[in-house]
């Protein structure tokens with residue numbers, strides 16, 4: 032009989048046993064951080080905590096968060112890697128910086144054991160969505176300074192698969208490889224997958240003629256949102272799965288299983304908390320908050336309570352697949368910074384994406400423009416969309432879009448149509464929000 036789980040014991044561990052394992056690993060990690068890192072020792076001393084104070088998982092809330100700003104300062108004041116390098120320098124094997132879209136990138140380090148960890152959990156993820164030995168895996172995730180590209184490469188090889196290491200470029204070649212030799216699984220950002228789908232349609236290729244049946248998409252939210260998932264699934268003729276990773280914590284450490292019922296966290300490697308951004312206390316189960324991560328097994332430069340700024344909710348009930356590791360049912364909803372507040376309503380760009388991609392008459396690309404009214408100074412929100420390839424702008428289409436947006440985000444932004452192809456396409460992470468408001472104080 033075919034093996035259902037990659038690692039049955041750990042993936043189906045009871046909540047009680049999983050939490051006992053987490054506590055054991057947490058205490059080990061905090062003890063070595065306190066002993067070997069001036070950064071962590073000073074942090075714990077300031078909060079009047081010693082490692083022996085951590086007697087249960089609940090005690091973790093006493094430890095202050097680590098922010099990206101703090102890591103940047105550490106690396107600037109104590110170059111090149113800051114004082115949170117817990118293992119000796121000869122353990123370092125790889126450097127994977129944060130993407131650095133804002134500010135100086137943080138240098139994240141991976142040791143030999145860490146490379147084994149990312150390989151193991153990524154292999155487990157690929158298996159959970161259906162990858163099997165002998166599969167042709169087309170890796171459209173970037174290899175250059177983005178840890179997800181390499182972790183998928185290592186994991187695919189560990190599973191006995193055949194990898195096409197194309198990376199996040201060359202749309203035409205991507206399509207050629209999907210046709211010949213005919214990949215079984217495709218991975219990329221959701222934006223790139225949507226872009227490839229558009230090209231496939233333009234070239235008159237029937238998705239059912241492609242051999243590919245499975246996909247894993249991440250690096251930005253979207254693959255878990257119904258509209259985008261549908262676009263990718265129909266455009267490529269596959270079953271699309273969402274994954275999440277973060278440079279400071281690791282690649283692909285949360286991903287949907289074959290049930291597509293939310294991303295499962297690799298809870299044996301990373302402890303996940305959901306924190307209310309206002310009170311800084313844990314959220315009630317099911318309530319969205321900021322994800323805070325603690326490395327339970329990382330050897331080099333571990334993070335203790337890293338404030339990700341990414342927003343999701345957490346469900347600890349076992350999944351129908353039989354796995355017990357907690358899930359975030361709608362994936363990661365967005366960045367806490369991307370939260371748009373307009374006329375008293377709060378929403379994330381992903382909610383707009385969900386609406387835009389549910390309408391066949393408009394294309395998959397969109398922008399959210401934030402401006403200020405010239406007279407009143409009030410914030411204005413405009414959703415910029417393109418008519419679909421062969422479609423045309425109409426009053427009823429605008430009205431439908433307005434209604435759907437109001438249902439989803441509870442307010443009605445302005446809408447502007449652009450011709451098909453006017454908005455820039457991306458192979459990496461899409462920038463959906465354009466803030467054109469005058470900067471405060473200028």
Ligand SMILES: [Zn+2]
Nearest residue numbers: 288350352354
């Ligand atoms: Zn599952």
